[in-house]
Amino acid sequence: MKKTKMSADSGKAGILSFVHAADLHLDSPFTEISGIDPELGERLAKATFQSYEAIIELCIEEKVDFLLIAGDVYDSADKSLYAQVRFIEGLRKLEIAGIQVFICHGNHDPLEGWSASLTWPENVHIMSGDRAEVVKFKKDRENAAVIVGMSYPTRHIMKNLVKNFPKKEGNWPFTIGLLHCSVGSNPEHDPYAPCTLQDLRELNYDYWALGHIHTPSIVCKEAPIVIYPGNPQGRHFSENGARGCFVVDVSLGRDSSGRDISTRFIETDSVRWYIREISIEGLEKEGELIESLQSQLDEMRENSVGRSVICRFVLKGRGPLHHILRQEGFIEDLLRLLREGETWGRQFIWVERIEDDTLFPIEREILLKREDFVGDLVKIVEGLKTDENSRNEFHEVLSPLFGSRNGRKHISKIDDDEMNSLLQRAENILLDALLTEKDNEN
Incomplete structure (x- = not known):
């Protein structure tokens, strides 16, 4: 197992400080909006780069020791030349400021993807894809942290990469795991490199810097602290609300072991x-x-x-x-x-x-009591929404639509919540067409 050393003689005295970011998705296309308004699309094309610049500025302002990026720097394996150049430009600013950078790659930017022949700053360490690397970080000539990380060699990693990580050794200082993975189940994301919280706990690390889940979340508040910072710039309505990264400060003891740990979410969108x-x-x-x-x-x-x-x-x-x-x-x-x-x-x-x-x-309860076509309509919809047998029969009627070759191209299976919403909308349209103002008064 390869062990390397990186060091810094700057930052906050007596404090190990770092920024944890992930899922930059530089050069993400924002296709849904750009197709509506070209000027808006042009503004959005700059948004991911602006959030990245905000992260770089934050690192410098906070005088952190290093920046962690937990995968998906780019939006695709064949990242654009423009995105690669802009990314390295930001890293060079950190090099001038004496700030180290540790990167692991994820499913959107695996190591097998195309990369331009560009010169990387010396302050950058990219984690290997064939093993978990152990990097020792020194601050003021003292061991201050160990960063253990692994990149995706290929895009589709469905095995538990945490099993490749070594347990924390007795002489290791504050230990950080850096990985792009899925902890537990999340229906909004593909289960790449799946693992459990127990898998992380068994290694006795102090902090897990994770990527892949785009919603900011603290998975575990106690040892080990496990955090997804989310993506620093939302790209569509499923990524609404504040987006950013985490600043982490660790007070160091005489033996450089971590004592108090504070985390702050900083908005960068x-x-x-x-x-x-x-x-x-x-x-x-x-x-x-x-x-x-x-x-x-x-x-x-x-x-x-x-x-x-x-x-x-x-x-x-x-x-x-x-x-x-x-x-x-x-x-x-x-x-x-x-x-x-x-x-x-x-x-x-x-x-x-x-x-x-x-x-x-109108009062829907009144319509349910009516003995006419309108009443029958509302009763049918109510039965489909509340009666399991009626719902199952309805799904059977619709199954050929979802199972056909042309159907699969354009529609996906509908869950109960979406079905109820569609039924309610259909009922509203029919009632609007059938009921008159006189019906409304009654």
Whole structure:
């Protein structure tokens, strides 16, 4: 097992300090939005690089000892030349500041991917892909940390790489595991390099710097501390809310073993994604809805602290505005009104979409008691939503659609929550067509 040494004589006295980042996904295309508005797409193309620059500036401002990057520096194995050059430029800034960098590669940027012939700064250590490397880090000529890490040699790693990591030895100081992996189960991400929290605990490390899960999360708050910093820049609505990295400070004892550990999440995103649900209940007129939406935009602008925002509004609830929202062209006009006057300056707010999930303003319980076609319709939908046998029969009817060759290309299987939502929307459309104002009064 290869052991190397890296050292630094800067940083905070008596403190081991480092930044833990992951999943930079430099040069991510943001295809969903760029296809709608070219100028917005151009701004978003810079967002991942701006978040990376923010991480570099943070390392320098905090005077950390080193930066850890836990995989997926790039968005694909065949990373662009532009992304590689920009990445190395940031690393050189850290070299000038005397800050070391430790990198492990993940499923999006495995070692087998193409790389340009560029000169790497001497402060950078890239973890091997055929074994777990042990790197000893010295601070002020004293052993301060051990970083144990491993890169993906190929993209699809389905075995438990933690099994390749050595246990912490008795003379090791503060020990960090650096890996791109899946701890436990997460349906939003492929289970690359799967392991359990118990696997991590058995090695007796002090901190696990992980990557792969894009939502910031502290998996374990006690020894060992296990953290996913998430990606530093959200790229779509599934990655909404604050994005960033972690600053970790460790007080060092006389023998350089870690004592107190503090972690701070620092926001680094330049563009933030929001999904806001707005209820139409209690709103009687169009102007009231516009005021409510504008108020939400003002709040987002104020709370984003200079960041740009891309938001989606989802209208919910029952009310008289439901009829107006159903009018042809109304939502398009409303969207155009909210976008009007927005420019692609340093800070912008872009309303990507307005979804109408509002309901017909009537008492559904009354309709269930009706002995006519409308009553039968509501009873059928209610049965499909609540009766397991009816639901199973309905799935059997739909199964040829999902099983056909053409069907598989365009649609995927629907879970119960999505099915209930679709049934409710179908019921709303039919009730809008069938019921009159007189029915509503009754």
